[in-house]
Amino acid sequence: MAARPLYVGIDLGTTNSTAAAFDGEKVTLVRNSQGATLTPSVVRIDARGTTTVGARARRFLESDPQNTRAEFKRLMGTAQPIEFAAAKVTRKPEELAAEVLRSLRADVAEHLGALPASAVISVPALFELPQSAATSEAARLAGFERVELIQEPVASALAAGWTAEEPTGSWLVYDLGGGTFDASLLETRDGLLRVVGHDGDNFLGGRDFDWAIVDWALAEIARTQGVTVSRADPRHAAALRKLKLAVEEVKIELTRADEAALAIPGAFEVDGARVDVDLVLGRSTLDALCAPIIDRSIEVCRRLLAAHGLDTSQLARVVLVGGPTVMPALRARVRDALGAPFGEGLDPMTLVAQGAAIYAATAGLDARTSAGARAEGAKEEGRRLWLQYPAMSSDLTPHVVGRVVEGPGPAPERIRLAREGDGWTSAEAPLDAEGAFVVTVDLLPRRPNVFRVEATAAGGARVPVHPRSITIVQGLTISDPPLSRTVGVALADNSVRVYFERGAPLPARRTFVHHSVESVPKGSSACVLKIPIVQGELDVAHLCRVVGTLEIDGSGLTQALPAGAAIELTLELDRGGHLSARALIPSQGLVFERVAHLLVPEAAPEVLDASLAAMRERLASVRESALRRNAPHALGKVTYVE
The missing domain is CATH 2.60.40.10 (Immunoglobulins)
Incomplete structure (x- = not known):
């Protein structure tokens, strides 16, 4: 009898990462070398160039932050280099993610007896194409031959549905991670789970609770000791890291206790004097600090329900996912706001990995089957x-x-x-x-x-x-997973030719005919016609994110391409949201398929400030014009953008 297939799912998280294996009947959480199911998403590279991952690396976050890095998931899909001073090296975010995946892959190998060849990896529902592509690249660097991506809230619902006897009706998955928040609306009918829609915030997570408590602590120090400590002052960076780690422990302690001590002797040095942190944080104060952040997440949930014509009374259940959801204040506030019962007996810390493993079975990704094994099978x-x-x-x-x-x-x-x-x-x-x-x-x-x-x-x-x-x-x-954001092509008149609308089922493929606005001489590689591929919900091209370009250069032409020439452009997205593009020039019978690397946005503050100022100036001009023309539709568009 052939060995039963085994399917592997991985939750690559901002704070912690988890792997799970599914044998078709039950899901098993994979333990790391320390015996834990959660592996901190932390990487350290020391002066010798030795790389350490997980809990051992996390111990150095406070004492050696220049050589120990965390929260790099927030930078996935950007060109932001991450420096390791002692080794004098820099790494891309996906390279650090690959180290975490490589560690998890080795843990799974202990469970399987062989390195897994394939896996399903979860990503936030609102990850853009560059971020998804970076995740796939991290998996390739970690040694996986085949990988599919699944949206985190979909994975959570799949795991919750597998454990429920007869799951029916509409569900809302409330997924609050360390750095991102996703809300997904799903429904189950006749054993089929369908994603109705999703919303979220890529910059809302448990870390915001931590910083709210840090700000409270600094305000208390200023009130009781008359000493002002600024988070922006680089002289306090090391002390703030120590305070933030202490805050995380206090926050966890307050899930069970009514109050907790926050004490760090001589934490700060101000004007040559040591300043102690010696405070008591009560649960009521914590609840008040976190309430505005929780309310932001609830507003996202309400917006999602309203977009699909539902209210809270129509929800069958709410599934809570992510470490921050164990907070009593959060659970109470979400229950009061949404009304539906929570899924019982579910582990919010590991549900995503469990669902990813179950999805691997749906996709037929047997982790034991490598390319070599498939070749042997053919013999x-x-x-x-x-x-x-x-x-x-x-x-x-x-x-x-x-x-x-x-x-x-x-x-x-x-x-x-x-x-x-x-x-x-x-x-x-x-x-x-x-x-x-x-x-x-x-x-x-x-x-x-x-x-x-x-x-x-x-x-x-x-x-x-x-x-x-x-x-x-x-x-x-x-059912087929939905596209998180609209994808199209930016045209010369600053409009967008939409290929796939938000919510479209994946995989998807569409072809449209466009016409070039510039000529491209034959034989010149310096002269390139660039076709921008954009992602976003606005119909103005420059307000959408450019996620890639398809390039047609003269060196590949058999004759000059005149302005106005027809170009048949095909865009294709697979189930994991990976983009491919193909341009056919019918007049020459030529096909171009070279998509430039997915572009990554620069996150320099001065660039963002300049862009924001320019956008505000443009919006003010458009608003003034709309008021002069008494154009309420245009005013509505301006309000939406604002």
């Missing part, structure tokens, strides 16, 4: 079968479609499938003239079903074929 004795079937099915009687591939050995005439363990067999399916067949199988509910593939020749003799067995898991499945 097995007997005729090879091409088979198409759902790796995971909500239907109890799915179809298995197949065809016998040409090759050596006797050709079968009939195929049947026999379920391991209980003797059930399908009806024998005859092959048609092209060697194709269809078999209907019966599945046992909410478990993996392993079927032997049995082939017979005309006289009833067994014929060897491969694969020799297949596995189908019966349980909750997911």
